[in-house]
Amino acid sequence: MDTTPEQWRDGIVALLPRLRRFSFALTASAADADDLLQATVEKALSRYEQFEPGTDLDKWLFRMCKNLWIDEWRSRRVRGPSVDPMDFRSEIQVDGEKLLQDKVSMLEVREAMDKLRDDQKVVLALVAIEGYSYKEVSNFLDVPIGTVMSRLARARSALQDILSKPQVKKEKGADNAY
Missing domain, CATH: 1.10.1740.10 (RNA polymerase sigma factor, region 2, helix turn helix motif)
Incomplete structure (x- = not known):
């Protein structure tokens, strides 16, 4: 059809x-x-x-x-x-400890995801955020299902490692560790 x-x-x-x-x-x-x-x-x-x-x-x-x-x-x-200074002004700020904690947590997760390798970030986004099955992601990316599972496991482990370590100021020119 x-x-x-x-x-x-x-x-x-x-x-x-x-x-x-x-x-x-x-x-x-x-x-x-x-x-x-x-x-x-x-x-x-x-x-x-x-x-x-x-x-x-x-x-x-x-x-x-x-x-x-x-x-x-x-x-x-x-x-x-490049940084758009308007990005920071466009958010509506609301008082509240919970909102602040949520924003800090989201920022930490975003920063942690930015440190992941691209292949891990893609698989994590498709499975954890979009809710696709391992088989669907395997088909999307044309990789074996075992590769999807391995990348996802490494991404989750790397995120856990990054988020559990105390935040250290990133040095200029430092490469991603993961």
């Missing part, structure tokens, strides 16, 4: 919330996640002719998103990081 362009676009729209969460898990920035999501959807819409009927749309879009992120990450390594 062939999918009409309208059905195909509706499928993309239905995947947008999950794709945005995945983008945020990769980038750790709402603005960058939105940019990555937009680039992914733009690329997907321009490649309708290349989409083969019977291909899993989830797999196709998540792989496209991951590849775009890797390309962007590599180019940022060459260009260097």
Whole structure:
């Protein structure tokens, strides 16, 4: 059964919330996640002719998103990081000890995830955040299920190690340990 362009676009729209969460898990920035999501959807819409009927749309879009992120990450390594000062002012601040603790915890987790290797970060995002099964992630990434399990185990262990150690100020130019 062939999918009409309208059905195909509706499928993309239905995947947008999950794709945005995945983008945020990769980038750790709402603005960058939105940019990555937009680039992914733009690329997907321009490649309708290349989409083969019977291909899993989830797999196709998540792989496209991951590849775009890797390309962007590599180019940022060459260009260097950029900071948007408006990111800090756009958040609405609410008093409350619980909210502050939650924000600190989320920041620590985001920073810890940034220290993970890319392959571990991708698997962790797909399994822990998106809720995909090991088999689905294996299919998305075209790797054996054992590789998914191994990467996930290493990612979880690395996160636990990072989060359990006292925070030390990162030295300029220090490489990721994981």
